[in-house]
Amino acid sequence: MRNFIFSVFCLAAVQVANAGAIDKLHRFLESTKTMRADFAQIVVAKNGKRPQQSSGVMMFSRPGKFRWQIERPYSQLLVGDGMKVWIYDPDLRQVTVKTVGTALGGTPAALLAGDNTLEKNFTLREAGEREGMEWLEAIPKSQDSGFEKLLLGFAGNDLKAMELFDNFGQTTSLYFSHLERNPSLAASLFRFTPPAGADVIGE
Numbered sequence: 554m555r556n557f558i559f560s561v562f563c564l565a566a567v568q569v570a571n572a573g574a575i576d577k578l579h580r581f582l583e584s585t586k587t588m589r590a591d592f593a594q595i596v597v598a599k600n601g602k603r604p605q606q607s608s609g610v611m612m613f614s615r616p617g618k619f620r621w622q623i624e625r626p627y628s629q630l631l632v633g634d635g636m637k638v639w640i641y642d643p644d645l646r647q648v649t650v651k652t653v654g655t656a657l658g659g660t661p662a663a664l665l666a667g668d669n670t671l672e673k674n675f676t677l678r679e680a681g682e683r684e685g686m687e688w689l690e691a692i693p694k695s696q697d698s699g700f701e702k703l704l705l706g707f708a709g710n711d712l713k714a715m716e717l718f719d720n721f722g723q724t725t726s727l728y729f730s731h732l733e734r735n736p737s738l739a740a741s742l743f744r745f746t747p748p749a750g751a752d753v754i755g756e
Contacts, residue, residue: 574689575677577707587614590732594623599722611729613666617653618743632745633666639745648747650755680704686713 589612596605607626613619621631630641633653640649680688686706699719706714711732717725747753
């Protein structure tokens with residue numbers, strides 16, 4: 554499900570290594586304005602067969618602006634400009650556009666690239682330690698989010714992994730590397746103009 558990767562516009566670092574995962578997430582949101590990182594993504598269907606793998610670059614500028622670029626094995630781009638979310642599939646020459654409220658109200662992008670009102674959209678709880686990471690569970694309050702829960706794994710001061718469980722039994726795992734906190738990011742990275750000849754679908 555290629556458009557499913559909207560779910561993952563996110564990553565982070567925090568300042569207090571000994572804090573619980575929820576405290577680390579709150580501190581990250583309070584102290585991080587921009588972020589850039591490479592990501593590797595693995596999507597496993599309910600039957601567990603033929604995992605789909607992809608990789609690319611993610612950036613965001615809080616609140617609400619982000620860029621999620623899949624580079625391999627196919628190209629796909631998601632851009633949030635603070636008002637709308639643009640999803641561009643070059644192979645199909647198709648652009649899907651949604652308002653921020655519709656697209657981000659209860660998604661992982663709202664959790665990390667949105668404002669600080671976490672509990673408005675998510676129920677948070679500590680999820681213990683696994684694979685050398687401290688885990689946080691975020692359950693969306695909206696039934697329209699498209700997923701059941703999200704796990705975030707912190708290693709030291711960094712958010713190193715995310716696991717997303719959707720409503721169809723599919724699991725998306727994300728692993729982050731080369732994280733940069735508060736880099737200078739050009740405003741043009743968070744703007745999108747549909748290419749000439751592309752079909753535009755949505756709001």
